[in-house]
Amino acid sequence: MIVVTTNEIPGYRIQAVLGEVMGLTVRSTNIGASFTAGLRAIGGGELPEFTKIMYESRREVMHRMVGEAQERGANAIVAMRFDTDSIGQFSEVCAYGTAVIVEPIGAGEPGATGQSAQVVADAH
Numbered sequence: 001m002i003v004v005t006t007n008e009i010p011g012y013r014i015q016a017v018l019g020e021v022m023g024l025t026v027r028s029t030n031i032g033a034s035f036t037a038g039l040r041a042i043g044g045g046e047l048p049e050f051t052k053i054m055y056e057s058r059r060e061v062m063h064r065m066v067g068e069a070q071e072r073g074a075n076a077i078v079a080m081r082f083d084t085d086s087i088g089q090f091s092e093v094c095a096y097g098t099a100v101i102v103e104p105i106g107a108g109e110p111g112a113t114g115q116s117a118q119v120v121a122d123a124h
Contacts, residue, residue, distance in 0.1 A: 011116025022096035023064025057093035074099035
């Protein structure tokens with residue numbers, strides 16, 4: 001699955017737009033991590049306990065978004081974005097984009113890239 005933050009994928013033609021897809025999670029920290037992070041916050045700097053939670057959350061929402069796109073028959077997602085918010089002690093992370101079906105452009109065709117030409121060549 002190709003996932004990009006751009007509206008187009010160089011070397012590929014969008015054949016069909018299948019609509020918006022998203023992945024969402026709401027997480028809380030455990031008391032131990034919150035306590036440790038609170039102590040670290042006094043001195044300033046990164047809070048590794050929360051960084052880990054955010055990385056895990058982003059990975060999870062990407063997985064859910066890609067799964068939803070695959071269920072719709074997409075092979076790519078364009079205009080992907082992350083959105084985050086907090087609700088009290090909970091953090092919400094959302095990934096969203098537009099599920100599409102793309103086709104690589106072969107060598108010699110306008111808009112082809114080395115990568116897309118190789119994908120077409122490998123398919124034949």
